[in-house]
Amino acid sequence: MGVITISVDDEVEEKFRKLVAKKYGRIRGTLGVAVTEAMKLWIEKVERKEK
Template sequence: MGKLVITIPDELEQEFRDAVYRRYGMKRGNLTRAVIEALEQWISTVREEIEHQKDSKLNVGRG
């Protein structure tokens, strides 16, 4: 397993923890679960944006 050490604003951390506790409860491992979910979603979004940009560039000048 990989390990990331990050620094985020206190308010963002608290909002994230609150959201995790509301969604999953205060069970061990739930923060990790939520971070993995968030990273996977972010990666998926970025990949889609990149593909859209590639498609847009290929279609320039056609028509």
């Protein structure tokens, strides 16, 4: 499993964390699950545009 350290806008982080907690609860590891889901969606979007 990879580790990525990033910086994001405070407002984006706050909204993302709230939505993750709302969807998955405050269970350990859910932020990583949500970020992985978001990254997969972004990859799919970019790959569709490249075709």
